[in-house]
Amino acid sequence: MNIGIIGSGSWGTSISKVLLNNGHNIKIWTRDEHVFNSLKNGENPYYLPGISIPKSIIPTLKLEEVISDSELIVLAIPAQAIRSIAEQIKPLYSNQIIVNLAKGLEISTQKRVSEILDEVLKINKYVVLSGPSHAEEVARDIPTSIVAASNNMELAKIVQENFSNVSFRVYTNNDIVGVELGGAIKNVIAISAGIIDGIGGWDNSKAALITRGLAEITRYGIKKGAKKDTFSGLAGLGDLIVTCTSQHSRNRYVGEMIGRGKKLDEIIENMNMVAEGVYTVKALYEEIKDLNIEMPITEKTYEVLYLNKDPRKAIHELMMRELKDEN
Numbered sequence: 001m002n003i004g005i006i007g008s009g010s011w012g013t014s015i016s017k018v019l020l021n022n023g024h025n026i027k028i029w030t031r032d033e034h035v036f037n038s039l040k041n042g043e044n045p046y047y048l049p050g051i052s053i054p055k056s057i058i059p060t061l062k063l064e065e066v067i068s069d070s071e072l073i074v075l076a077i078p079a080q081a082i083r084s085i086a087e088q089i090k091p092l093y094s095n096q097i098i099v100n101l102a103k104g105l106e107i108s109t110q111k112r113v114s115e116i117l118d119e120v121l122k123i124n125k126y127v128v129l130s131g132p133s134h135a136e137e138v139a140r141d142i143p144t145s146i147v148a149a150s151n152n153m154e155l156a157k158i159v160q161e162n163f164s165n166v167s168f169r170v171y172t173n174n175d176i177v178g179v180e181l182g183g184a185i186k187n188v189i190a191i192s193a194g195i196i197d198g199i200g201g202w203d204n205s206k207a208a209l210i211t212r213g214l215a216e217i218t219r220y221g222i223k224k225g226a227k228k229d230t231f232s233g234l235a236g237l238g239d240l241i242v243t244c245t246s247q248h249s250r251n252r253y254v255g256e257m258i259g260r261g262k263k264l265d266e267i268i269e270n271m272n273m274v275a276e277g278v279y280t281v282k283a284l285y286e287e288i289k290d291l292n293i294e295m296p297i298t299e300k301t302y303e304v305l306y307l308n309k310d311p312r313k314a315i316h317e318l319m320m321r322e323l324k325d326e327n
């Protein structure tokens with residue numbers, strides 16, 4: 001297939017390698033001339049240091065080139081950039097399959113990526129690819145399993161067949177809502193898990209956070225129409241585990257730095273990659289109050305990041321909530 005990748009950060013670059021290895025023709029769009037020149041030289045040191053990028057992956061600075069030449073378009077940009085990219089590709093878009101890699105909710109609308117694309121592009125060929133898949137490991141062909149979810153199982157199967165290989169195994173799923181929400185909200189829980197790492201590296205506390213984090217992701221998801229089972233799969237529990245525990249996780253890192261006493265602005269300023277949970281937690285905070293959904297870890301994470309709450313006080317408050325049944 002001719003495949004166009006929009007976004008040349010760590011995940012866009014890494015998935016380009018997977019797809020090239022699978023025999024596809026790949027063009028990758030970047031808006032940055034330095035990244036463009038690096039890719040031409042067979043590397044992307046800013047986003048994927050130490051990895052060689054085959055020169056047959058063709059970089060371009062022209063968005064129209066990746067759209068007009070492609071049978072399938074991959075979106076590998078942050079969730080907050082989806083609406084503006086969708087507006088830009090609208091005049092060029094001719095109903096190709098769109099595969100979204102972004103994991104986040106739009107701050108101003110609380111919308112998932114598929115809802116934004118539906119609004120802007122009236123898209124009917126949408127697949128979301130999500131699951132435990134750090135770019136740094138995928139780029140090194142480390143065995144990875146992931147989920148392709150769509151309302152149209154034919155499309156999910158096209159993605160499954162074209163993206164899978166011996167080290168990249170794709171399962172299909174028909175629950176877009178669950179897969180998108182699992183990927184978006186685990187980033188918030190990973191920040192809180194990182195906070196625990198930064199404060200003391202406490203195993204008991206982190207295991208509890210992951211478990212109760214999954215409970216609140218599931219609670220929110222079900223209220224939004226997701227299937228409960230999705231959250232015990234790769235896009236739910238699987239991604240939550242990897243993001244809360246990995247040395248590669250950007251979201252866990254933000255939490256760890258907060259736990260060590262650094263300020264959010266300072267942390268973000270010094271990071272070159274996106275930590276989606278920093279934004280998704282904003283989208284969720286107001287909404288969960290309005291919808292009356294119990295998400296205490298999400299609330300406390302917001303309060304620590306944006307209301308200056310001492311992380312130790314937040315942990316104390318979580319521990320001192322009214323005692324209740326686990327289910």
Ligand SMILES: NC(=O)C1=CN([C@@H]2O[C@H](COP(=O)(O)OP(=O)(O)OC[C@H]3O[C@@H](n4cnc5c(N)ncnc54)[C@H](OP(=O)(O)O)[C@@H]3O)[C@@H](O)[C@H]2O)C=CC1
Pocket residue numbers: 007008009010011012030031032035047076077078079080081084085101102103104133134135136272273274276
């Ligand atoms: N990295 C990973 O391991 C994984 C990431 N994801 C998800 O994939 C998405 C992308 O992540 P990742 O590749 O890590 O992010 P990076 O921060 O590594 O790269 C982001 C890319 O998006 C571009 N970009 C940022 N803002 C805009 C904008 N407003 N308009 C157009 N392009 C923009 C950047 O361009 P520029 O360089 O010019 O700023 C860069 O090419 C996120 O939602 C993330 O959660 C999912 C699974 C794994």
Ligand SMILES: O=C(CO)COP(=O)(O)O
Pocket residue numbers: 103131132133134135187190239242243248249250251252274275276
């Ligand atoms: O989604 C991811 C892994 O599946 C990436 O997580 P981070 O953004 O926290 O690195």
